[in-house]
Amino acid sequence: MKRRVKAALLGATGAVGQRYLTMLAAHPYIELEVLMGGESAGKKYARAVQWLQPQPIPERFQDLVIQKPTVESAKDCDLIFSALPSEAAKQIEPEFAKSGFQVISEASAHRMLENVPLLIPEVNPDHLELLEAQKETGWRGGLVTTPNCTVTGLAMVLKPLVDNFEATKVVVTTMQAISGAGYPGVASLLITENVIPYIKDEEEKVKNEAKKILGRLDGKRIIERELSMAASCNRVPVIDGHTESVYVEFKDRVSVNEAKRALASFMGEPQRLKLPTAPDKPIIVREEVDRPQPRLDRMAGSVPGMSVVVGRIREGIDDRSLQLTLLSHNTVRGAAGTAILSAELMVELGYLG
Amino acid sequence: MKRRVKAALLGATGAVGQRYLTMLAAHPYIELEVLMGGESAGKKYARAVQWLQPQPIPERFQDLVIQKPTVESAKDCDLIFSALPSEAAKQIEPEFAKSGFQVISEASAHRMLENVPLLIPEVNPDHLELLEAQKETGWRGGLVTTPNCTVTGLAMVLKPLVDNFEATKVVVTTMQAISGAGYPGVASLLITENVIPYIKDEEEKVKNEAKKILGRLDGKRIIERELSMAASCNRVPVIDGHTESVYVEFKDRVSVNEAKRALASFMGEPQRLKLPTAPDKPIIVREEVDRPQPRLDRMAGSVPGMSVVVGRIREGIDDRSLQLTLLSHNTVRGAAGTAILSAELMVELGYLG
């Protein structure tokens, strides 16, 4: 039996913050005890939040008073989850890391720093070793980041493809859900019956973060994966679930069936360690011609929202290229879920708890 | 002053049929005189149609009685527009061509036949010379087809790119409007708050038709353009307007500015001949980071819906590749509009009237 890990959450009232509450309400050993917020500090959670989930606010959080985002507020905790916007994260997260907390952050602020792991537990668990390098900075704790919601599903799907077949080029076009922009986020007057073919900074994040996630740990730094990438990111009128149309070129021939097998059989440390938030299958391969679809498939799998669903795997231009469509739940696998899974992995590997 | 051309329309009650009525109601010289339909034959148009346009049914068509789809029904006409589904088109269109009519069809049935032009008036007007080859089959009339709604905008944008810079590879992902599936078409239970990553046969059409449209006339046949293409076609909850995210590789370097200039300055025969349905600019280049958007841009241009709007033109993976987003109105430029423009070109070039 695990010892309990006490956690605090920065940015508790936002769209992603709400997912943390839902996913941690019944966690076997992570106890979310402190909710922190900026303007909402001092209010009871239920009064401060614009709750957007169909499930009610878990009862134990309803009357919890939101605390100021300070080290003092979290003093009885081991672990800080951060769902802060990037600007705030840049200021606040290092203070916690310096003071001895392990911080797991979804913000983009520190993702590309040389000594900060950009972690997907199934893909690059060894990158956690960068936490050693962080100690040289004088931090008593550490900082782990999780990737952008769009790149998470993509990197998970690319992992078995680059490992097994040496992918050389990726062209990805995304159709992203509105919840990816948080709340209030995208105005209904903009997105109703429409497509917005642009999401600020998203394409750069997809390209840069993918290369780091798929990169190789070399002592105290990551050698980025060499991969030619082009990305085009679009917003569509879907609530949750990012759909991505992917074209991949390989150095050598790859058959569709080999690719399906590699994807369907992909397993990572979380599966081997049977972490509580690990889905049985990180990647679910579907054979129907018209799947995945966000409304039907975003909550697929043994841990709802934690599996990436892949379909339409087919030959691309020739037998050295493939096409596929993937779907990943942007606020579960693409945010809170991967952060919680990261915490579980860190507990298991001795970095936490 | 042009002499009047009398036209009949096959498939008058469908979603595309309705566009013909709207666009031809005030045409300077094409007179739509006969509406034909299958099950609706014998009824007055206004009673037979599930009218889907915000504008009312043009008054002159409201009480017009729909005729059976036979040569006899159209005997006083010169020109047949066909908005039939492919199966029906396969049967019916050749009968009209055989009997001496010029048929302009949007159906896919005959598009890839060797002696049938697949026409976008701005792109391949010379392909009309195939009409000569058709005479050898014993037809007294002729058959011209217009392309699939998704490939039309793409081929128009590729035309100046292949001509000026020798494009070698194209990867396109589409986000297509529901009107592309006609009426009743896509069930609301399927597409509401969703993306459907599949449209039957669409990807093959995009790839095959693009190569024919961009091909070179060689006597009595078309030599297809060599171009490596991958396509991924998706349905999104948008009423009108297909958005396409395009990645193109070139043999040599292409700067973003050169590409913009080539696209923005593109002109075709319809512009030179000032055809009534020709937009001033076949391609409108926009500089904002978040355009084109279907709801805002689908009716852009001097002839609403006839211009392709292109934005986000940017470097791709390196200086030998580009990315861009294009938008084309699928039932105007992608269907009725291109067919009407084709008729106007045929009149001007002496094939009709």
Add this chain to the structure above:
Amino acid sequence: MKRRVKAALLGATGAVGQRYLTMLAAHPYIELEVLMGGESAGKKYARAVQWLQPQPIPERFQDLVIQKPTVESAKDCDLIFSALPSEAAKQIEPEFAKSGFQVISEASAHRMLENVPLLIPEVNPDHLELLEAQKETGWRGGLVTTPNCTVTGLAMVLKPLVDNFEATKVVVTTMQAISGAGYPGVASLLITENVIPYIKDEEEKVKNEAKKILGRLDGKRIIERELSMAASCNRVPVIDGHTESVYVEFKDRVSVNEAKRALASFMGEPQRLKLPTAPDKPIIVREEVDRPQPRLDRMAGSVPGMSVVVGRIREGIDDRSLQLTLLSHNTVRGAAGTAILSAELMVELGYLG
């Protein structure tokens, strides 16, 4: 411990049929053993259905072969659930009732027959006594109907209001989900970014059925409740959940607080008998100014989708009238759920099993 009841389902592949499978997959004593369908007969369920639910098809039904809709197909069953369209129901259901089955039908075909109960288990369980009257027709089994999806929530809310305060007049305007029209149902071209202010026959059903459900059993027939009613039914772009804005006049004064108490404390036989599909609270009263909302509240309650959620309870024109907004899940409480709850009640009362 209940003895097992074997059930067959007519209309298994439709939108409502799918709800039955989901709700009965793990039922404690109703065993759904036979799926029947018309055109789909002979096929395995998973191949015949256009599955529309986010949850996968329950495993035990995936390979079940759909049977023809005949008495013979169901010969080992006690109970027939019918999710047939009305025309088919008119023909087929009486045959089953005649042959000794208890039929529970959602079709409108027989709802208004004098000897047929129109049942909401919380509202009019005594109407089941009409099953006695049915025996006089020579049927060896019986036929129970459940109401139209729109009237179900309304009748549940009116029940405590008419019982406690003598309501005299009701004006209701509905905003109904697209799933109420089944699959393929409403074309996306019609309902996207739109309201359709008409649903065929719906307003008459709401008015007539409400009066029967709220009526009084008088020996072998129902004396309809006297109630002045006006209804206006609209379709809105919502997937599941009918929202209804209700104005009620009373003979005497009613305070908002009295009304809230009457609604919140409403309990029926299913709650007293603790039936498996009975929600703890048939009516959930919410105090927020902006609830209920279909996307957030349709699955509320201890048995998801079985509670009616009521909010915005306020004075109407004066202290003899009230206004409120109610929400009811149209394919759960408004269809499969009420039918299953009816079966459970019939088992408990000795009509079945």
Add this chain to the structure above:
Amino acid sequence: MKRRVKAALLGATGAVGQRYLTMLAAHPYIELEVLMGGESAGKKYARAVQWLQPQPIPERFQDLVIQKPTVESAKDCDLIFSALPSEAAKQIEPEFAKSGFQVISEASAHRMLENVPLLIPEVNPDHLELLEAQKETGWRGGLVTTPNCTVTGLAMVLKPLVDNFEATKVVVTTMQAISGAGYPGVASLLITENVIPYIKDEEEKVKNEAKKILGRLDGKRIIERELSMAASCNRVPVIDGHTESVYVEFKDRVSVNEAKRALASFMGEPQRLKLPTAPDKPIIVREEVDRPQPRLDRMAGSVPGMSVVVGRIREGIDDRSLQLTLLSHNTVRGAAGTAILSAELMVELGYLG
């Protein structure tokens, strides 16, 4: 020929402000010369605005520099249109009226003041006489308000009904477009695939304003119409066009046909005076069972968006009540259009120009 009226616009960049620009770009005698805004002051219009219309920004306004909202900015104008939010309007509008401008405001701030007309030119043009009463306050100019977007269509439809048949009670349920909340307004995360059954203060406005608009001028004040009213206001995922389901009771019998005739033949001063923005028919009566629909009918009529479309006129509970559905474009007839029409009426009646 009218003399030119120079106008300034307060709140030029908002959703309603944009409608003014579109509608006034080619006005025969009102010249919109000054655009005013708060935070946007000093910027060129095209750079300051999040333009939401499918038509481009009228060219003459694109580079116009937005001015501060002061009397000085508008010194060469006669007329001030105000599309300010209510709080700002409360402060700013009286300053303009005091300084000699005629102000036409859509804000709710001053609508219910005793000496301020709440004007719909077709309904209560005589209320303009209150401008005389305003002079007693020492204002050198005047202030005219236009009603809330929801009550405008309703009051227009009630006008012939109360005048011809003495309506006594009205129960209205609305399904309102998102543009009614301005930009950014309603978050897409709230309204996508949803209904929100509440709009702050809206129901009170509908009830109070209707009684004033339909009231009788008595010297220097309005005697409100006696009318029992209940309102229930809902937001639905529609871009433009408020749909309203209306139930009306009358003192005496009213036949459906009489009501239709009264509505279809309704004419006001704007029609008699042939004002430029007056639609031929203020009310369009449709006979189809399923109209009006916002997407199809919001731009109906000879001046797009200025007619109210009414359908489904039918008997209510008995022959002393009626039901109908009405549709009114909320940012045209419900905002900018009625204000512009008011200005035209004021010019014609000598209050302006």
